[in-house]
Amino acid sequence: MDLTDNSCPRCANCVETCLHVVRDCGWVEGIWEELGVDVLQGSGCGEVREWAEAVFRGSDMRECGVFMTGCWAIWEKRNKVLFDEGEWRGDEVVRRTREILWEMEGAIEGREKGGGRKTQEDGGGRWERPGAGWCKINVDAGVAEGMGTGIGVVCRDELGSVHWGVAVQEERVVSSDVAEALAILQGLKEAKLIWNSFCRAREWRKG
Incomplete structure (x- = not known):
């Protein structure tokens, strides 16, 4: 992949910006739909922070968590494909997002039950x-x-x-x-x- 080319490596329709990566690229539409997050809120915003704030205002706490985790998973996938030459698979991003959320919930549940942080060996998550x-x-x-x-x-x-x-x-x-x-x-x-x-x-x- 030519790293000097700043066009979107997925759709190749426009310059790749942070906002394009997580919102405007057609490749992410199915990801957000599968995760159940309405990212069209604040679609007119031109900055990531403004857009995120618009989504937060129209979402409950759980949806905000899914939204932020989804953004992170999309960015992570983008970097892996760009630098490790992986595949643009939206289902992997959805699965990764759900795994992270599950890990967080597992860590919280384990602490609330008095069991401390669950380790990966216990089937728990990495976030403590x-x-x-x-x-x-x-x-x-x-x-x-x-x-x-x-x-x-x-x-x-x-x-x-x-x-x-x-x-x-x-x-x-x-x-x-x-x-x-x-x-x-x-x-x-x-x-x-x-x-x-x-x-x-x-x-x-x-x-």
């Missing part, structure tokens, strides 16, 4: 929720010539509920290690902003 009253931040990054570096950050609590998420697109192309480091840095920056806002609000209430 934080302790009560804490949140966990997960980050990911992807790199492609002609598109730059994409960074994703998501914050979830001990129930697996999403508190906030951030997507950042940079024009520069870096190595995968540097991209992961940038994602971690972005996660720390966002966490600091949230914490500072919390501290200011607490001081305001005291005053």
Whole structure:
């Protein structure tokens, strides 16, 4: 695959942007339909964050979880095909999304029953929720010539509920290690902003 070509490698109809990858490409229509998420909400939005906010406003907590997990699985599949020369199979994305959701639910169920985190050997998931009253931040990054570096950050609590998420697109192309480091840095920056806002609000209430 020619990494200098910034057209969509699936439909080849237009330039591949982050929004095109997860919403506008015809290849993902069947994926969202199978997952039962109405991604046409906010279809007029031109930015990923604006579109996600529109979907969140019209969805319940479970649908928001499916939506965010589906976006991640689509992006993961895109990177695997682009760099590992796999196949564009929507059914694999749907299955991957459901597996991740099942893993999260299994980890939560195991903790609620007093069994702690379920391991892969136990048939459980890889995601371990934080302790009560804490949140966990997960980050990911992807790199492609002609598109730059994409960074994703998501914050979830001990129930697996999403508190906030951030997507950042940079024009520069870096190595995968540097991209992961940038994602971690972005996660720390966002966490600091949230914490500072919390501290200011607490001081305001005291005053």
